[in-house]
Every structure is written in structure tokens, then in C-alpha cells.
């Protein structure tokens with residue numbers, strides 16, 4: 001291992017120490033003030049839309065982990081470079097660490113609602129990185145004589161010679177340990193090498209403990225405890241009882257359990273909103289601005305409804321859709337108390353993290369069960385799904401209606417304000433498109449000849465599904481059996497008994513909704529307002 005590699009490793013270890021200690025500091029200053037998450041968050045908000053769609057498609061719900069891992073790898077490469085640069089010029093290495101700090105600080109303080117305190121984790125981290133880098137480079141046998149050493153006490157050498165940190169003297173003290181051959185490929189004796197590697201290992205280990213410990217402390221400060229204490233009020237109107245036969249055999253469960261419910265949002269760390277301090281402000285183009293607290297919200301009439309949410313990014317056949325029983329207060333009553341002014345055609349919902357969506361005012365007032373929701377399948381909203389309060393609007397894609405961690409509702413005009421996804425290339429208004437999906441058999445499945453059950457789901461929220469048809473190998477369309485349903489606001493299951501013959505077959509599905517519209521066969525991408533096309537699967541029968 002030559003000096004270049006040792007220097008590079010020193011850089012990586014120093015960066016690790018910086019990130020680790022920053023996580024500990026961020027226990028106080030908030031999870032998003034830690035540099036990796038802050039920079040990751042900026043990337044999420046500023047990456048071009050197609051790249052982000054790529055991320056969602058390729059990594060699915062793991063896109064957040066992938067993003068953080070990617071950021072960490074980039075940082076490691078950069079830090080390796082800083083370590084190598086330090087061999088030539090300590091000043092340039094300091095500049096390199098300074099740049100890292102500047103990016104981290106800039107990212108952290110520009111996050112929504114961040115104060116100057118958000119700069120602290122990165123600054124502490126960068127300070128530590130300077131110290132650790134210098135220390136490890138010394139152990140690595142680097143000759144940093146071209147620059148004055150930082151003023152510091154180096155524990156490893158305390159008592160082992162002249163006082164450490166004393167300018168030229170100090171430099172003199174390291175001289176004997178430098179390798180005999182000068183230049184970047186210089187080797188060091190095995191004993192020094194062992195000491196260097198040990199120091200790197202200890203640094204990396206300490207960084208890991210600090211990072212993981214910081215994360216654990218952060219999650220202990222999270223609102224999970226507050227959530228456990230929430231007692232949901234009884235609904236004035238409970239959800240309709242599930243009719244027998246709501247579940248078609250082989251289809252996805254009619255109700256998606258909370259833990260399996262798809263999750264899509266821009267939050268790298270789910271916002272931690274304490275109900276004790278939560279408020280919702282309704283303002284903007286209204287006659288009577290309103291602010292309500294959590295306790296006031298709980299006093300309002302609550303109803304319970306099944307509603308199927310869908311993400312606009314869902315591909316044909318995709319799984320970014322889920323059905324739950326929501327408990328909440330009808331939003332139209334609150335809006336009417338606030339009294340929208342004429343012309344206020346857009347309701348802008350704003351989350352505590354600054355994310356926004358825009359919903360047509362008319363949709364929220366047309367009598368559908370649009371809920372300011374606090375409960376999901378009999379529990380308080382899970383933190384990932386918007387605890388303590390979110391919106392649920394039957395019939396609109398999530399990105400234009402389903403604001404999680406909601407704290408603000410501003411009556412506005414579509415002409416005056418573009419919500420989060422609109423400048424990123426998605427439509428301002430986006431009702432859910434009528435679609436259907438085959439859940440069984442899966443694409444590529446094998447079956448024996450004879451009766452094969454084909455089953456799946458179809459949805460046209462707030463319009464309702466009238467008909468589902470199946471087509472085998474491009475033949476005639478045959479009507480599937482529709483399962484029972486509770487309302488037009490949820491998906492509807494269907495099944496079909498197919499007499500399968502030997503060979504490879506293609507199965508297609510299409511749905512017709514209660515407006516009489518039959519799904520178009522024309523494939524369209526999710527952007528800008530939802531995918532279209534018929535879902536198909538191939539099966540081998542033999």
C-alpha cells in the first residue's frame with residue numbers, strides 16, 4: 001500500500017468521521033440537517049424529472065436508500081481525492097473540505113423551514129474531518145511540511161517526544177517516521193503501516209457507531225411515542241360493511257394492510273409532526289381564515305370511508321395503488337366555513353416539509369367523501385402515510401390531492417400557483433384514469449391445461465367499474481365476473497375461469513367504467529397525467 005493509497009484512505013476515514021459526528025449533532029438540530037440527508041433532499045428536489053422517474057421505476061420504494069447510498073459513494077470518492085490532494089497541498093485539501101462543508105451547509109439551511117442551526121452538523125463534521133485527516137496523514141507518513149500543521153494536540157503522540165502541534169518542532173518529530181524513499185509511492189515500515197491501518201479502522205468504527213447511534217437517537221425522538229398515545233374518535237358514520245364476495249380469489253387483498261400500502265413521497269426522512277403542536281391553517285382567498293388544532297380537529301364530525309389511492313407514476317400493471325379504510329372529517333365543511341372567494345379555483349395543500357399539491361376547489365366541494373384523514377385501517381395514520389393528518393380525495397391521483405403531514409390549505413388560483421410536481425412536467429389537474437390489472441396468473445407463470453382462474457382489480461375511482469373483459473390470444477373479449485364492492489371510490493375485483501389449452505398464451509384485460517368509457521389500448525407513459533394501455537400477461541400451459 002503506497003502513500004497515495006494511504007492518503008486516499010485517510011480522506012475517506014475523515015469523511016466517515018464527519019458524517020458520523022454530524023448524525024449525532026443532528027439528533028438536536030433535526031434529521032434533515034445531517035449533510036447526507038440534506039444533500040440527498042436537494043437532489044430529490046432538483047434532479048430533472050426523467051431521472052427521478054427512472055429512480056422510482058428502477059428502485060421502486062428503495063429509491064431513497066439508493067439515493068443516500070449513491071450520495072455516500074460520491075462523497076467517499078471525493079474524500080479519497082481530498083486525501084491524495086493533501087499530499088501536494090494541505091491548503092487545497094482544506095479547500096476541498098471547505099467545499100464539502102459549503103455544499104452541506106447550503107443544502108441543510110435551504111431545506112424547508114430550516115434555521116441557521118441546520119448548519120451546525122456539517123460544520124462540526126467538517127472541523128472533525130480536518131483534524132482526523134491531518135492526524136491520519138501524519139500516521140500514513142505523509143510529508144505535509146509544505147504547509148504549517150494545524151494547531152492541535154495529537155493524542156497518539158502525546159508524551160512521545162516534543163510537544164505536539166508546535167510548528168517546525170512538530171514537523172521535525174514526524175521526520176523519522178517518514179519512509180526512506182521520497183515521493184508518493186513511498187512505503188512505510190510494517191509497524192507504522194499497522195498503526196496507520198489500526199487508526200483508520202478505529203476512525204471508521206467510531207464513525208459507524210456515531211452514525212448509527214445518532215440515527216437511533218433520532219428515531220427515539222420521533223413521533224412514534226406520540227402516535228401510540230393517540231386514541232381515535234369514534235366515527236359518526238362508519239364505513240359500509242364489506243359485502244360478502246368483495247374479494248375475488250387470487251386477486252390482491254381488497255384492503256391493503258398499512259404495512260404493505262404503497263408509499264410515494266419526496267421525504268428522505270418522514271416528517272415528524274407532533275399532534276400536540278400540529279395546526280392547520282386555512283387561508284388565502286377566503287372570507288374567514290381558520291386555524292384548527294389537533295384537539296379541535298378531533299371534535300369535528302368524523303366519518304369512515306374506503307378509498308383507493310393511486311399514484312400517477314403507476315405503470316400499466318404496476319402496484320402503486322392501494323385501498324384503505326380512512327377515518328377523517330369531510331373537508332368540504334371546513335372549506336365552506338372558511339368561505340372560498342369567487343375565482344379561487346385551486347386549493348393548495350402544503351405539508352410541513354414544504355411539499356405542495358393543488359386540487360380543484362370544485363372537486364373538494366362536490367359532495368364526494370374528500371377527507372382530512374387521521375386514521376387508516378383503524379389505526380392512527382402511520383408516520384410514512386402522513387401522521388397526524390393527511391388528505392384523501394377519491395378520484396384524483398395522489399400528487400394532486402393526497403397531501404401527507406398537511407399543515408396548510410391556501411385557496412388560490414391555478415393561474416397563480418404551480419404546486420410541487422407541475423414545474424417538473426406533470427399536469428396541473430389529474431383525475432385517476434380508468435385502469436385494470438391482472439394479479440393472477442403472473443406474467444411468465446406456468447399452468448396445467450384445464451380450468452385456470454384469472455383474477456385482478458379494476459378501478460375508476462368515484463365513477464365506478466361497470467365491466468371487465470378478458471381476451472385470450474387476441475380473440476373475442478369475454479366478460480369477467482365482477483366482485484361485490486362498497487362504493488365507486490374503491491377498486492373492484494374481478495375473476496374469470498379460463499379453459500386453458502396447451503401452449504403459450506397472452507391474456508389481456510380491459511375495463512369499462514360507469515360513464516361508459518372503455519380503457520384505451522393506446523399505451524401512454526405515466527407523465528404527464530397517468531399511464532394508459534391494456535395490461536397483459538403471458539402464460540405457458542403444459
Ligand SMILES: Nc1nc2c(c(=O)[nH]1)N[C@H]1C(S)=C(S)[C@@H](COP(=O)(O)O)O[C@H]1N2
Nearest residue numbers: 262263264265266311351355398399402404
Ligand atoms: N407531503 C407529501 N405528501 C404527499 C407526497 C409527498 O411527496 N409529500 N406524495 C404524494 C403522492 S405522489 C402520492 S401518490 C401519495 C401517496 O400516498 P401514500 O404514500 O400514503 O401511499 O401521497 C401524496 N402526498
Ligand SMILES: [Mo]
Nearest residue numbers: 311312398399
Ligand atoms: Mo404519486
